[in-house]
Amino acid sequence: MQEKKKTDIVEKIVSLAKRRGFVFQSSEIYGGLNGCWDYGPLGVELLKNIKEEWWKFMTYREDVEGLDASILMHPKVWEASGHVENFSDPMIDCKQCKSRFRLDILVESINAKKKKKYLQDFSSKIESKEYIERIQSLKEDEDEINTVFNTLLEDENYNKSLLAEINCPQCGNKGTFTEARQFNLMFKTFIGPLEDTSAVVYLRPETAQGIFVNFLNVQGSSRQKLPFGIAQIGKAFRNEINTKNFLFRTREFEQMEMQYFVKPDAAQNWFDYWKTERLEWFKNLGMTTTKLRYHDHEKLAHYADAATDIEYEFPFGWGEIEGIHNRTNYDLSRHEQFSSKSLKYFDEETKEKYVPFIIETSAGASRSFMAFFVDAYFEEEVNGEVRTVLKFHPKLAPIKAAILPLVNKDGMPEIARKIEADLRKNFKVFYDDKGAIGRRYRRQDEVGTPFCITIDTQTIEDNTVTVRERDTMIQDRIAIDQLKNYLLTKILG
Numbered sequence: 001m002q003e004k005k006k007t008d009i010v011e012k013i014v015s016l017a018k019r020r021g022f023v024f025q026s027s028e029i030y031g032g033l034n035g036c037w038d039y040g041p042l043g044v045e046l047l048k049n050i051k052e053e054w055w056k057f058m059t060y061r062e063d064v065e066g067l068d069a070s071i072l073m074h075p076k077v078w079e080a081s082g083h084v085e086n087f088s089d090p091m092i093d094c095k096q097c098k099s100r101f102r103l104d105i106l107v108e109s110i111n112a113k114k115k116k117k118y119l120q121d122f123s124s125k126i127e128s129k130e131y132i133e134r135i136q137s138l139k140e141d142e143d144e145i146n147t148v149f150n151t152l153l154e155d156e157n158y159n160k161s162l163l164a165e166i167n168c169p170q171c172g173n174k175g176t177f178t179e180a181r182q183f184n185l186m187f188k189t190f191i192g193p194l195e196d197t198s199a200v201v202y203l204r205p206e207t208a209q210g211i212f213v214n215f216l217n218v219q220g221s222s223r224q225k226l227p228f229g230i231a232q233i234g235k236a237f238r239n240e241i242n243t244k245n246f247l248f249r250t251r252e253f254e255q256m257e258m259q260y261f262v263k264p265d266a267a268q269n270w271f272d273y274w275k276t277e278r279l280e281w282f283k284n285l286g287m288t289t290t291k292l293r294y295h296d297h298e299k300l301a302h303y304a305d306a307a308t309d310i311e312y313e314f315p316f317g318w319g320e321i322e323g324i325h326n327r328t329n330y331d332l333s334r335h336e337q338f339s340s341k342s343l344k345y346f347d348e349e350t351k352e353k354y355v356p357f358i359i360e361t362s363a364g365a366s367r368s369f370m371a372f373f374v375d376a377y378f379e380e381e382v383n384g385e386v387r388t389v390l391k392f393h394p395k396l397a398p399i400k401a402a403i404l405p406l407v408n409k410d411g412m413p414e415i416a417r418k419i420e421a422d423l424r425k426n427f428k429v430f431y432d433d434k435g436a437i438g439r440r441y442r443r444q445d446e447v448g449t450p451f452c453i454t455i456d457t458q459t460i461e462d463n464t465v466t467v468r469e470r471d472t473m474i475q476d477r478i479a480i481d482q483l484k485n486y487l488l489t490k491i492l493g
Ligand code: GAP
Pocket: 205, 206, 207, 208, 238, 240, 247, 248, 249, 250, 251, 252, 253, 254, 255, 257, 320, 321, 322, 323, 360, 362, 363, 364, 365, 366, 367, 368
């Protein structure tokens, strides 16, 4: 009955998201702004519910405090964090037509047949027997061609001569590319009236640094002792060049990050703890278990002792939705060094002073939105017709209940409006009296409303209504004065 076709599902979701007011292209009437999206009436509810569930899960506990740091921070923060130096992608310029390309995007845009030709031309000009043999043995296997091409591009002995074979996609000339240079992904702006280098500030590319620099402020004011965490939800900005796949990689997005400060020798245990907790969070909100997995990093960043990604199987493949890192004492030590302020913690038990280790959990709110949306999307055949349904967990569903008078007469609208007014105090509800009841149910299924409350003839007689559950389509008969409790129990579980 249930079917999800991988190939067109993203297209269907983008279209549904727009049609039903979840997500719109930013500045659409001006042709859109690449990598930026606007959340419509239902999207903003879903996103808010995801963030709220994260906030409750992460901060409604004794050992985690909340924070909302500013987006603009002292520029030295980004020197200390390493972002000024290292947060970059390789770019190349065409010396002839002055066009600029991100190297990986340029390479991705060349088809396998052309890549093979470039490699063959290139092989006649090099001496490496190993590479010549690999190129000569290439057949039509696209993956193999891409692997050989990328290997050579990453080899500093050969990348220049391979680049010299490629035609500029803009002007068509060959041999006109500069060497690849690093392009920083941080958005720059100026603080104050002067637009000079002394006034440069960055739109934060992650929320984490706002937490690191506030470590002692939060610890001192909340009188927390290690281990404890600081959680924050907020916007982050990255000048990504490759922004495909809807909300997966955007230039403006939201992160939900928590940094957990621990004694160095307890770091591994806490890493394992948060790894488990975070996967459970996605599962508890209904995400399909078989579409979730850990991806442990073998190659670690210079500051990390352990790292894993929680990945979701999107229609275009597995993709990271959250990263969990043991960041050691790298971040606080760097901020000590750059600010010349001590960020050491005094351990009253051992009477020692040390820089804590940090376990980071870093999830994308917008990327989780996309994962929850994709995961909830189903097309099912019901009585010979296709019903599109978003099976959101009731906690995440934008609208919790729809109130539907069966007909617009016999006192039904009056009762329905009264129910609506009562429930609206506690829940986001929707009143709909337009069209046949079956069509109204379908409209609610399509936006993921878990409960449809119908006021019918029997309501007039005994003050009961039917409550139709979205996934099973089973209807319960409930007394009107029990509706609030019924919904609360069903939503909270
Ligand atoms: N503080 C660590 C950090 O920022 P990251 O892996 O770069 O780590 C963490 O980002 C999470 O933020 C990712 O798992 C992803 O969910 C989200 N994210 C990162 N870049 C994104 C982008 N361009 N668009 C949407 N979400 C993004």
